[in-house]
Amino acid sequence: MSRILHRLGHSTAAHPWRTISAWLVVVVAAFGFSGAFGGTFHDDYDIPAAQAQTGIEQLRAHVPHGGGATAQVVVHDPSGAALRATDLDALVQRLAAMDHATSVSEPRLSGDTDTALVTVAYDVPVTDPDLVGAKGYDPLVDAIEPLRDAGLQAELGGELPGGAESQMKGTGELAGVIAALVLLIVAFGSVVAAGLPLAVALMGLAVGSAGVTLLAGVMDVSTAAPTVATMVGLGVGIDYALLLVTRHVEFLGQGLDKREAAGRAMATAGRSVVFASATVLISLMGLRFGGLPVYSTFGYATAIAVISVLAAALTLVPALCGLAGQRLMPRKVRKNRAPRAKKPLTARWAAGVSKRPVAAALAALTFLLLLAAPTLGMRTWPQDGSSNSTETSQRRAYDLIADEYGAGANGPFTLVVDTTQADPQAVADQVAAEPGVVGVTTPVTTPDGAISVFEAQPAYGPADERTSDLVATLRDDLPAGVEVTGLTPLFADLSGMLSGKIWTVVGFVVAVSVLLLAMMFRSVVVPLKAAVMNLLSIGAAYGVLTLAFQHGWGGSLLGIDHPVAVSSWIPILMFAILFGLSMDYEVFLLSRIREDWLHTGDARGSVERGLASTGRVISSAAAIMVVVFLGFSTEADTVVKQLGFGMAVAIVLDATVVRMVLVPATMTLLGRWNWWLPTWLDRILPTIDAEKDDADLWAELDQVDSLDQVDGLDEKVGA
The missing domain is CATH 1.20.1640.10 (Multidrug efflux transporter AcrB transmembrane domain)
Structure with missing residues (x-):
């Protein structure tokens, strides 16, 4: 090679x-x-393994145009006056005239009649090309615009508007690129x-x-x-x-x-x-x-x-x-005009860490464990209206609905009853009596008589931990033939599934990465230690993410006005990406250390020299990656914001605490044991040289006048 x-x-x-x-x-x-x-990007929110998916499939099979997207329209008079029936009737007519709108509910008035809630059902899922982005969102805006012109507050919430308002604007990418260019100028x-x-x-x-x-x-x-x-x-x-x-x-x-x-x-x-x-x-x-x-x-x-x-x-x-x-x-x-010769900062730092490796290792380990501790209390939940910025209509609709109808009105459950196995009215009465349920609608039987459907409003918001518990309780208590479905129960299923799957991802990525590093560096200790350190830095990043978003520490700097759960998509996605990026820096650093070790046999000195020669480039590369990721954290979408911020934190910790302290400290302590590999394993393990610099080879290459002559050096250059 x-x-x-x-x-x-x-x-x-x-x-x-x-x-x-x-x-x-x-x-x-x-x-x-x-x-x-090329094709168009398309989301598929069906989750075959989720229990809530069963109810969705029943709706699609038995309800004409059922199981499609939904949207909420909330209208409010800021003066507190009662809304006029003519305005609401006209709104319903405009909504019903939209493409793919199959039903529009009667306006649900608040107790003081200054607010109305209307739900729109579509005959296609939210991922359908006819509804994605502006195609589905703009008709809703057009339908409420006359109300806004009349001085009323009209906001859009629910499933469909949420997808449209979370579109990337690209400003974060541009900011990251500009910041990266500035750092590169400083570095070079x-x-x-x-x-x-x-x-x-x-x-x-x-x-x-x-x-x-x-x-x-x-x-x-x-x-x-x-x-x-x-x-x-x-x-x-x-x-x-x-x-x-x-x-x-x-x-x-x-x-x-x-x-x-x-x-x-x-x-x-x-x-x-x-x-x-x-x-x-x-x-x-x-x-x-x-x-x-x-x-x-x-x-x-x-x-x-x-x-x-x-x-x-x-x-x-x-x-x-x-x-x-x-x-x-x-x-x-x-x-x-050569700069004054002086020992590089990274060399002085490496020498300092090598002098006190035990103290440095313990300090770094303690710091990472403290940062990782909040991960034990991390709660994950897919993004909903409550996690959006107050600048979005979806968030304003969420707050209005919560104030006027209760937080649970933002995520009602849909109950599907198989009429051959249970009495729909008896099921509705049982659900209404369940603690945590504030109301149910009248069951409606489908034209074919196969199922009956009604909604139940929980007392808590969709992202509230008690809502997931309520879903589980209802499923345990209700008779056979009853499915608890809807967007909120689907989210609860998704959150639980992803929490369990992360360990499968961790096991695969760690095992294969350790094997690759063992082949590259001819060591058992180095790859295992690298895996543990990567897990530490990622765990610490999870902890900081939890503090910032779930506990609200500094959330205002990130555009978050109240604590929100960590998105269910984030832990697995962050781990898979960050583990690979962390291994990038591990390869860059260890290849130079091993190169020096093979030339000198000086275990301690090779750590110092390897860190001194790569410290600046790793720090510069990490700084650039951090500003790129932070650029994405400025986007309005909460999932992108959390991903950008979490990855930026992880890279900072990895390039400073891990690469500049923990790696050199532990390698200094282990000495020659860093490169220990059992003889039997050395025989069966394929050899991959990550980087080497053969001085004799370079000397011979200096005499090569034609590239064709390089072919004679095949045996001297390992791959």
Whole structure:
């Protein structure tokens, strides 16, 4: 592999315009194919394993146009005056005239008659193309606009408006890119060197986005999957390019010409990038064990983005480095004004940690465990109207409904009774007498007489923990043939399912990642220790996320005006992505430590030198990824906000507490035991060198005048 990567770097640096032209052709072709054969992103909220899905399927089978999307319209007179019947009748007529609207309820007036609640039922699910985004939302806005013009407050809540108002605006992505560019300029001291990683990442991401669109042409891809793919692809793309450019600049500083510097950067750092990306892809494939098809689409879409930015990094970086030449060097170096020689900060830090490894390790471990402690009390719940910003109509509708009708009116249960097994009225009476239920509607039997349907309003809001308990209690107490369904019971099922599935994902990702690291570093201790530390940093990130959102600590800085549960989608998604990203940094750091260890046999010194040589680039890469993720945390959608914030926190902890303290401290304590591998395992375990720098090989390469001569070095370059 080293020979291939060396040739690739040397060749692309020697002929940069060929590579750049080829990439432009690839980008145009990718967008052309995506436009011709790509599909549209589509959510599938059916959950076959959920108990509530049984009731939904019964409604679809027996109720004409049943089991479709719903929306709530709430009208309020701010002056406190009673609403006029003519206004409400006109509203009902406008709502009934909308496409796919099959029924509109009679306005439910509040006790003081200044508020009315109307529910709209559709004949297609909320994921139907005719309802997605503005197609379903704009007709609702048009229907309530006359009321707003008349001075009334009219808001939209429920299932359909919630999906439309959570669309990504893209401002967070732009802010993250700008912040990343500033950090790159500071890190390199050269505008050219700073812009290069960003340009490479964006080029790769463009192809990746087209690839995700093509994926949508052959399978259902969630509307949120491109956001996650962009978030991860942009972060790792910049990181991979940054590592390669850093090594290239190092070799330029040693006096090598730009082509040879590109070849050697690819043969060393390029190899680390390849295997680091492999750990990310392994983690993403773990999403398939999340139990929901939507997780698989997250994994596939993000994998396409990672592969695209990897390809861009391995080809465009050496090409652009060859084109830029000495302009990659800081201005002072180009003007022969070398900076004062002094020991790098990371080297001084590494020496300090190595002097007191026990204290450093205990302090870091204690800090991470304290941060992780709130995770034990984390409560997960899918996003609903209560978690949105007060700037959204959905949140204003939620608050109005809660004030006028009770919090449970925002998430009523639908009870489906099989008339051959139970008496609908008796079931309704039993439900009405259940503690925690404030009211039920009259059961309505379907035209075919097979089932009877009524609604029950809980006393608590959908996200209240007692609501899930009430769903479980009703299912236990009610006779056979009765299903408790609706959006809130479906959410309760989803939350419980995902809480159990996370351990399957953790087991797969950890096991495969440990095996890969064992092959790369010829050690049992290093991969196991890396897995434990990654779990610690992710657990600490969960804890901070819980404090910020569930307990409201600093939530106002994130646009959250009250405590909200952590989204049920977040723990599995965060783990799969973060474990791979953390392994990125582990590969970057350990490859340099192992390289030094193989050359010197100095266990303690190799830790110091490895951290000193990679500390700055890892810190810079982490800082860039943090600002990219924080950019996404500024979006209005609570799930995206939580994901961006949680991942930013995890990267901060991983790049500082773990990589800069815990890893060097524990490796110093373990010494030669870091590289222990049983003989029997060494014989059967395939060998993968993450990164090595053979001085004799470089000396021989210096004498090579033609790339064809490199073929004779096959046996000397391991892969």
